[in-house]
Amino acid sequence: MTASLSFTTESLGNRVKSRLERLPQVNIFDWQDAHRIVCGDITVGSADEVVDALVSSGLRIEAFNFDLLGSDGKWDRPDPTLIAAELLGDQFVFLDKGNTFDPPLPEPCLGMVAPTHPIHIAKKPIGHACCAKWDIIFSEPICRFLRDHSSGTLGPVMSKGHVVENWHRFFVNERLSVLAGPGVKVGNCAACHVSGRWNAGVWLGRAPKGLAFCQEELGISHGNLEHPYILSVKVAAELARRFHSGFGLQPIVNVDSLIGQKMVQLLERINGMPILTQS
Ligand SMILES: [Zn+2]
Secondary structure (H helix, E strand, O other): OOOEEEEEEEOOOHHHHHHHHHHHHHHHHHEEEEEEEEEOOOOOOOOHHHHHHHHHHHOOOEEEOOOEEEOOOOOOOOOOOEEEEEEEEOEEOEOOOOOEEEEOOOOOEEEEEEOOOOEEEEEOOOOOOEEOOOEEEEEHHHHHHHOOOOOOOEEEEEOOOOOHHHHEEEOOEEEEEOEOHHHHHEOOOOOOOOOEEEEOOOEEEEOOOOOEEEOOOOOOEEEEOOOOEEEEHHHHHHHHHHHHOEEEEEEEEEEOOOOHHHHHHHHHHOOOOOOOOOO
């Protein structure tokens, strides 16, 4: 398993472009009026030299992202570098009127729905885990599965004034520290400009003793308000075997691995650069 790093920048200009094109494993693609720079394997490639060139050129960086290569869907035989998984929605539904946000965020981001209130959505979701703006709602079967691995309380999901049968919010009692603080990108939401920690494409962390299913202690996203749902590798494999589809699993890489340490080192430099960070 390897990780790559890519940047989206304003147009590079011929001098910088030809300097970057000479570096091993670096590919440059036209991207509307901008460029996309992909630095192959970060552990052996030229990611540091690309950062050097971008810092010295003073070019405006729109976004950057790490990508994990070679881990897709292999939860039956997970790579030993993975220490856990984030449980994600597979689809999304729009929110309906009548939600109570706590705290509210500027348009268009609205906020997370207060845990003391039902979440109101526009239509019945499909699958097993579904994004409703910044919240995730879960099907009855996946809630039963998750309750086998944790204790938590359910909250109602409403649509057009009625309870949506077989769909719930899930508040896990246990919060554990899995994600590594230096493995996040810091900055402002591109839409509403509220600051927070964001996924840099690959999560890094360490699995605490006894991890099965929890919510992450480290807050992320707008105002660090979100606490992601985290599964151990074993529980993620069991979930993938049992449900096949209708949810997402984002791998979490060991921060002490070669990939993890290289990412932390690069993020320290990139987080200090003026970047329009996108949520
Ligand atoms: Zn926002």
